[in-house]
Amino acid sequence: MAKRIEDLKIIGNKRxxxxxxxxxxxxxxxxxxxxxxxxxxxxxxxxxxxxxxxxISIHDVDYEKNTFKLLIQIAGPGTKKLSxxxxxxxxxxxxxxxxxxxxxxxxEKVLLVGGGCGIAPLLFLGRYLKSSGCIPxxxxxxxxxxxxxxxxxxxxxxxxxxxxxxxxxxxxGYVTRHSVFSTQVYNRIYCCGPDxxxxxxxxxxxxxxxxxxxxxxxxxxxxxxxxLCCIVDTVKGNLCTCIDGPxxxxxxxxx
Amino acid sequence: MVNLGFSIGDxxxxxxxxxxxxxxGYGSEFDDFLDxxxxxxxxxxxxxxxxxxxxxxxxxxxTPSGMLNAVGLQNKGIDYFEKYIYPRINTYxxxxxxxxxxxxxxxxxxxxxxxxxxxxxxxxxxxxxCPNVKMGGMAFGTNLNSAREVTREVRRVCSKKxxxxxxxxxxxxxxxxxxxxxxxxxxxxLINTLLGxxxxxxxxxxxxxxxxxxxxxxxxxxVALRMVWQVAxxxxxxxxxxxxxxxxxxxxxxxxxxAAAVQVGTASFIDPVASVRILEGIEDFLIKRGFSDxxxxxxxxxxxx
Numbered sequence: 201m202a203k204r205i206e207d208l209k210i211i212g213n214k215r216x217x218x219x220x221x222x223x224x225x226x227x228x229x230x231x232x233x234x235x236x237x238x239x240x241x242x243x244x245x246x247x248x249x250x251x252x253x254x255x256i257s258i259h260d261v262d263y264e265k266n267t268f269k270l271l272i273q274i275a276g277p278g279t280k281k282l283s284x285x286x287x288x289x290x291x292x293x294x295x296x297x298x299x300x301x302x303x304x305x306x307x308e309k310v311l312l313v314g315g316g317c318g319i320a321p322l323l324f325l326g327r328y329l330k331s332s333g334c335i336p337x338x339x340x341x342x343x344x345x346x347x348x349x350x351x352x353x354x355x356x357x358x359x360x361x362x363x364x365x366x367x368x369x370x371x372x373g374y375v376t377r378h379s380v381f382s383t384q385v386y387n388r389i390y391c392c393g394p395d396x397x398x399x400x401x402x403x404x405x406x407x408x409x410x411x412x413x414x415x416x417x418x419x420x421x422x423x424x425x426x427x428l429c430c431i432v433d434t435v436k437g438n439l440c441t442c443i444d445g446p447x448x449x450x451x452x453x454x455x
Numbered sequence: 456m457v458n459l460g461f462s463i464g465d466x467x468x469x470x471x472x473x474x475x476x477x478x479x480g481y482g483s484e485f486d487d488f489l490d491x492x493x494x495x496x497x498x499x500x501x502x503x504x505x506x507x508x509x510x511x512x513x514x515x516x517x518t519p520s521g522m523l524n525a526v527g528l529q530n531k532g533i534d535y536f537e538k539y540i541y542p543r544i545n546t547y548x549x550x551x552x553x554x555x556x557x558x559x560x561x562x563x564x565x566x567x568x569x570x571x572x573x574x575x576x577x578x579x580x581x582x583x584x585c586p587n588v589k590m591g592g593m594a595f596g597t598n599l600n601s602a603r604e605v606t607r608e609v610r611r612v613c614s615k616k617x618x619x620x621x622x623x624x625x626x627x628x629x630x631x632x633x634x635x636x637x638x639x640x641x642x643x644x645l646i647n648t649l650l651g652x653x654x655x656x657x658x659x660x661x662x663x664x665x666x667x668x669x670x671x672x673x674x675x676x677x678v679a680l681r682m683v684w685q686v687a688x689x690x691x692x693x694x695x696x697x698x699x700x701x702x703x704x705x706x707x708x709x710x711x712x713x714a715a716a717v718q719v720g721t722a723s724f725i726d727p728v729a730s731v732r733i734l735e736g737i738e739d740f741l742i743k744r745g746f747s748d749x750x751x752x753x754x755x756x757x758x759x760x
Contacts, residue, residue, distance in 0.1 A: 202487045204488075205488055205726070205727060243726075248519050249519060251520055251672055251673075251725070252517050252522060252724065252725060253724075294727065418512065418513075419512075421721075421724040422723070422724040424480075424485070424727060425480060426478060426480040426484045426724065427477070427524070428509065428514075429515035429524060430515075431509070431514070431529070433511075433512070438529060
């Protein structure tokens with residue numbers, strides 16, 4: 201699918217809590233066919249502080265309505281600006297970018313693991329898996345019960361397990377300690393979240409020969425493989441997160 | 456019809472908009488967004504004899520109206536370029552210029568000799584101004600004797616047009632421009648990035664793995680413009696101006712200051728079609744202002760005083 205640069209219209213900006221919001225976008229033209237795990241480079245206008253675009257995962261896609269969603273965490277001045285967008289505002293995107301999660305076979309037992317903003321690409325991935333006949337388990341980690349977002353949406357695609365750091369919902373602690381890892385046997389794990397979490401999941405998977413893919417979010421400038429800023433150290437040498445990733449098989453990473 | 460063309464000696468460019476090395480890959484990264492053949496030229500990613508992995512991550516930091524990078528000349532080396540990249544890009548109907556880098560003068564000479572054999576590469580850009588490598592790079596471009604020597608040795612073997620890319624990290628850039636002109640450079644391009652630094656206050660450590668890096672983007676434009684103006688007034692060879700050009704108006708400023716052509720760099724990261732947009736904007740400006748040839752406005756401000 202060819203990459204494009206396009207002005208899209210904001211048709212919704214839904215605030216989920218202090219940190220998270222969802223932008224819903226639609227364009228004048230037909231949206232491209234996204235692959236799970238892909239992202240968009242979003243331009244932030246009107247501030248000298250936010251010179252570069254921000255890479256944001258595709259969270260959900262509705263081809264019938266010709267719309268898609270970005271789940272965004274306010275992490276700095278750029279995402280703060282995005283959080284202030286209103287219905288009818290225009291957002292300039294370069295998209296769809298990056299590779300995709302490799303898709304599992306129907307009879308595989310699949311686990312999706314997300315922490316924080318890392319849950320973003322897993323919804324679209326889950327929908328994709330479900331439509332191809334695979335019902336995944338989904339393990340999501342949050343700080344506490346009031347921070348839980350998009351719970352119902354994830355329930356639509358599979359069996360949702362939750363951990364909270366204070367135990368206010370689901371199991372207490374980090375996702376990496378959840379009981380599914382001792383009670384279930386998975387063929388494949390897809391993971392996105394903080395580095396320490398992904399590294400723990402990666403080593404768990406490696407020890408058991410489980411196929412494991414993670415979604416990285418390195419700092420990037422261009423998003424199209426020109427600047428060579430978002431490199432990740434792999435067994436194949438330095439690769440670009442933007443074009444060779446953002447999805448990597450953990451066996452290729454030097455973790 | 457406006458004439459946008461210019462020449463470095465007998466090397467013709469159909470228009471004055473080129474893309475800067477390290478910001479446009481090998482051109483093909485931008486095929487989805489624009490027709491590379493519309494450009495006056497592309498300067499491909501800095502190339503070395505041996506493959507280089509570049510510096511450790513993080514090698515980029517966003518700064519007010521710009522960015523710092525410390526990529527460190529990551530590239531697959533001249534063998535790979537010759538074998539796999541050159542055949543893929545030499546069908547573009549534009550000037551493909553290879554930016555060459557080395558740790559030693561012998562590296563530059565060897566690279567120039569290799570490029571001599573590539574028919575579709577009409578020029579090299581001698582990069583003596585990369586701030587992000589431990590050896591060579593900017594060391595050549597911030598010492599007058601080294602700049603003289605590397606230009607002389609490369610000129611001796613180089614059968615292509617020789618463009619020398621100057622470092623702004625010097626007290627007087629004009630001295631460097633004059634010296635490389637004396638040694639036979641056909642053109643100078645300036646400026647490379649300005650040495651800079653950023654610190655992550657939350658982590659209380661430098662934002663870049665290398666601590667310092669090269670600053671680019673609109674933040675450096677006034678500095679770049681001043682240097683281009685100074686150099687254009689001091690040398691006879693064509694000057695290629697760059698540094699923070701985001702719009703056609705920015706590019707026209709450089710041309711009015713004396714640049715025969717411009718390179719668009721960091722702008723392509725934010726807007727992949729920036730180079731073509733700038734080209735169209737320059738043409739519009741000339742038409743609206745009643746000029747029939749871009750040469751009428753090259754160094755225009757210098758004729759007024």
